[in-house]
Amino acid sequence: MISLTSPVKTAAHNWPAALKLAALCVATVVLFAVGHLGWHLAFLVGMCVLYALPGRVFLRSGMARLWGLWPFVVLIVGWHVVIGDAAGGALIGMRMLTAVGLANLVTLTTRLSDMMGVVRKLLSPLRRFGLHPHRVELAMALVIRFTPVLALKGQALVAAWRARSPKRPGWKIVIPFAVLALDDAERVAEALRARGGVSR
Numbered sequence: 001m002i003s004l005t006s007p008v009k010t011a012a013h014n015w016p017a018a019l020k021l022a023a024l025c026v027a028t029v030v031l032f033a034v035g036h037l038g039w040h041l042a043f044l045v046g047m048c049v050l051y052a053l054p055g056r057v058f059l060r061s062g063m064a065r066l067w068g069l070w071p072f073v074v075l076i077v078g079w080h081v082v083i084g085d086a087a088g089g090a091l092i093g094m095r096m097l098t099a100v101g102l103a104n105l106v107t108l109t110t111r112l113s114d115m116m117g118v119v120r121k122l123l124s125p126l127r128r129f130g131l132h133p134h135r136v137e138l139a140m141a142l143v144i145r146f147t148p149v150l151a152l153k154g155q156a157l158v159a160a161w162r163a164r165s166p167k168r169p170g171w172k173i174v175i176p177f178a179v180l181a182l183d184d185a186e187r188v189a190e191a192l193r194a195r196g197g198v199s200r
C-alpha cells in the first residue's frame with residue numbers, strides 16, 4: 001500500500017481536514033448547480049491555478065494523477081458530439097475534471113488518518129443503530145489505499161501483454177486482474193486476522 005498524500009508540503013497541509021472536506025462538498029454542489037459553459041471553464045482554470053501555486057513539482061504530480069481521466073472525457077465529449085450536443089459534452093467533461101481535480105487536491109494535502117477521523121466523528125451518532133464506525137472507516141481506508149495499487153497492477157498487466165503480443169489486450173486481462181485483486185484481498189484479510197481482526 002502507498003500513501004496518497006503529496007510529499008511536497010503546502011499551506012493546505014495544515015488546514016483542518018473537516019474544513020477541506022466541507023469546502024469540497026460545497027464546491028461539488030456549486031459545480032452541479034451551475035450550467036453555464038463559461039463558468040465551468042473558469043472553475044477548471046481556477047482548479048489548475050490551485051495546483052500550480054505550490055510549485056512545479058506539485059503541479060506535475062497532481063496533473064499526472066488526473067491523466068487517467070482522459071479516456072472518460074474523450075468518450076463523453078465524443079458521444080455528445082455525435083448526438084449534436086457538443087456544448088453539453090464540454091460542460092460535463094469540464095465538470096468531471098474540476099470535481100475530480102478538487103477531490104484529488106484534498107487527498108494530496110490531507111493525511112488519510114485525518115480524513116478517517118472526520119468520518120469517525122460523522123458516523124459516531126449511528127452507533128445506537130448498530131453501525132460500527134471503525135468498520136466503515138477501515139473499509140474506506142482500504143479502498144483509498146488500494147485503488148492506485150490496483151491501477152498500477154492493471155497497467156503492468158497491459159504492458160506485459162503488449163510485450164508478448166501485437167494484439168490489443170481487451171477483455172482478456174480481466175481474469176488475471178481479478179485474480180490479482182483477490183490475492184491482494186486475501187493477503188490483507190490474513191494480515192487483519194493475524195492482528196486480531198476487526199473487533200467490536
